[in-house]
Amino acid sequence: MKSIFVILLLLFFVLTPAYGQLLSDTTGLINRLEIQTSGHNFEIKLTSNFDLNDFIFDEEQKQLTLNLESSLENNLGEIIIPKNLLSGDFTFFLNDDEIFPKVQSNEVISFITLEFSGSGTNVVEIIATEYLTGLTEIDLIENDGVLLIETSTNEILPDDYIIWFIVGGILVIIVVFVGIKILKNKN
Helix, strand or coil: CHHHHHHHHHCCCCCCCCCCCCCCCCCEEEEECCCCCCCCCEEEEECCCCCCEEEEEEEECEEEEEEECCCCCCCEEEEEECCEEEEEEEEEEEECCEEEEEECCCCCCCEEEEEEEEEEEEEEEEEEEEEEECCCCCCCEECCEEEEEECCCCCCCEHHHHHHHHHHHHHHHHHHHHHHHHHHHCC
């Protein structure tokens, strides 16, 4: 019986990959920017030692504008941008002056390390050369209360949540089956 509880407890812990390391002890304010565009939802993560007052995403310009407020002279921030939202070559502006932060990328994200001086209000503009890489615009259709997704190829797909419920159910069945086998072997 204890084994079942241990297995169930282990299933509650999820390890997520670390795409970057903390740059210093002064970073720590985490902002999650939810962007909905062309039927897709994206999350941009900003970890910094300054405040994010507001942000604007312009899909036509492939641009993200961050309005920042800082009480420190030396500012440090880490930005994680999904590559299927914005990718390619990036251009950065701080208060209309071009800057050159460190950018690291893999096939999933772009990890930007932003360092600048100056307290007060600052505006950072991030401009990419590519938008919605590998994705198409989708339209959401409601059919008898069930949310369906129609892609540009007119293919209709169920909402992703159904898939997660099925996967979760299968995991629960496997855990219960393994737990019963362990208990039978002990007896």
